[in-house]
Amino acid sequence: MSVLKGKKILLGITAGIAAYKTAHLVRLFVKLGAEVKVLMTPAAKDFITPLTLSTLSKNAVHSEFYSKEEENELWNNHVELGLWADLMLIAPATANTLSKMASGTADNLLLATYLSAKCPVYFAPAMDLDMYKHPSTRESISKLQSFKNLFIPAASGELASGLVGEGRMAEPEEIVDFIEKDLVQKLPFYGKKVLITAGPTYEAIDPVRFIGNHSSGKMGFELAKQAANLGAEVLLIAGPSSEQISHSLISKRDVVSAAEMFEAVFSHYESVDIAIAAAAVADFTPLTARSEKIKNKEENLSLSLKPTQDILAAMGAQKKQQFLVGFALETQNELENAKEKLRRKNLDLIVLNSLKDKGAGFSVDTNKITLIDKTNKISEFALKSKQLVAFDIFANIQSQLDA
Numbered sequence: 001m002s003v004l005k006g007k008k009i010l011l012g013i014t015a016g017i018a019a020y021k022t023a024h025l026v027r028l029f030v031k032l033g034a035e036v037k038v039l040m041t042p043a044a045k046d047f048i049t050p051l052t053l054s055t056l057s058k059n060a061v062h063s064e065f066y067s068k069e070e071e072n073e074l075w076n077n078h079v080e081l082g083l084w085a086d087l088m089l090i091a092p093a094t095a096n097t098l099s100k101m102a103s104g105t106a107d108n109l110l111l112a113t114y115l116s117a118k119c120p121v122y123f124a125p126a127m128d129l130d131m132y133k134h135p136s137t138r139e140s141i142s143k144l145q146s147f148k149n150l151f152i153p154a155a156s157g158e159l160a161s162g163l164v165g166e167g168r169m170a171e172p173e174e175i176v177d178f179i180e181k182d183l184v185q186k187l188p189f190y191g192k193k194v195l196i197t198a199g200p201t202y203e204a205i206d207p208v209r210f211i212g213n214h215s216s217g218k219m220g221f222e223l224a225k226q227a228a229n230l231g232a233e234v235l236l237i238a239g240p241s242s243e244q245i246s247h248s249l250i251s252k253r254d255v256v257s258a259a260e261m262f263e264a265v266f267s268h269y270e271s272v273d274i275a276i277a278a279a280a281v282a283d284f285t286p287l288t289a290r291s292e293k294i295k296n297k298e299e300n301l302s303l304s305l306k307p308t309q310d311i312l313a314a315m316g317a318q319k320k321q322q323f324l325v326g327f328a329l330e331t332q333n334e335l336e337n338a339k340e341k342l343r344r345k346n347l348d349l350i351v352l353n354s355l356k357d358k359g360a361g362f363s364v365d366t367n368k369i370t371l372i373d374k375t376n377k378i379s380e381f382a383l384k385s386k387q388l389v390a391f392d393i394f395a396n397i398q399s400q401l402d403a
Contacts, residue, residue: 187231316346
């Protein structure tokens with residue numbers, strides 16, 4: 001999943017030969033889950049048709065202050081367009097448009113919208129090499145940067161004039177990559193490394209049977225998505241689960257047993273900033289696992305068990321810079337037991353759920369939690385989707401880290 005998913009993007013296209021690349025640019029944005037609206041200068045229509053761009057964006061393309069429908073003239077409200085967008089991109093940005101942006105000239109709909117925009121504005125220049133190097137162009141770029149507009153540098157290559165040099169608009173993939181990286185760097189957890197465990201563990205009895213539990217991994221997976229959406233680099237260590245996840249900032253490591261999860265956690269624990277133990281790790285594992293399938297003809301089968309390594313306790317004991325979060329699933333004396341676990345395992349935050357709460361627990365899409373921090377401050381939440389529960393947990397973590 002891209003950080004551009006769900007973003008509203010206003011794409012301004014000016015009259016340069018590089019305008020032909022904007023069809024691919026629109027397609028990339030839409031493929032990543034963004035909603036795109038296109039504005040063109042009137043002369044830009046000589047290089048690429050509004051029909052192409054409206055078909056790809058699935059939105060009307062505007063180039064004039066007024067649109068005519070039969071006998072009626074409809075005003076294209078540049079203020080509303082500027083307020084609608086989460087970000088604005090002007091690509092290609094010609095020398096003429098750069099100069100007008102810098103001087104505050106608003107002689108077309110694109111420029112009027114630019115002056116009304118409240119969102120971040122990116123611009124990707126495209127022109128011949130002498131124009132790109134001209135002092136007036138460099139001054140325009142510098143002035144726009146002083147306005148906090150974000151400059152996507154032109155590349156070197158063969159130009160429309162036949163010359164080779166700097167001035168070629170960055171390729172669509174490069175523009176998308178530039179914007180994604182810029183947005184990620186502005187997120188509150190950018191630069192943080194987060195380790196999350198999720199799902200159950202399966203402790204082998206024989207090659208086909210195991211001791212396990214009903215954990216689906218849903219809560220841990222939602223926490224991983226939320227951490228990545230906040231800009232963190234995430235390692236998700238997951239026991240057996242049917243849940244799927246795809247995000248450029250998430251690496252997933254699959255494990256089966258508690259011993260495998262322990263090894264995976266402590267291969268990375270030392271370097272992380274935040275660790276969340278959301279997995280339902282088995283407390284016991286067979287003393288010995290049979291190498292062959294146990295025949296169902298055996299009578300009075302007894303199974304000897306030994307404790308698994310306590311992953312969360314070991315994380316608490318080895319904690320240095322990490323902010324450590326644990327979970328407590330209780331059926332009685334919930335608050336007292338959760339507070340004791342918080343203290344005993346050296347946690348910074350514990351997430352309490354009770355199997356007594358309808359709609360909470362394993363294998364469902366909702367959860368009802370109570371958060372307890374290391375000062376014993378208690379925050380109770382209503383029943384919510386696990387996606388929103390993950391949001392609440394990270395909001396609490398962020399507030400503590402910012403304190």
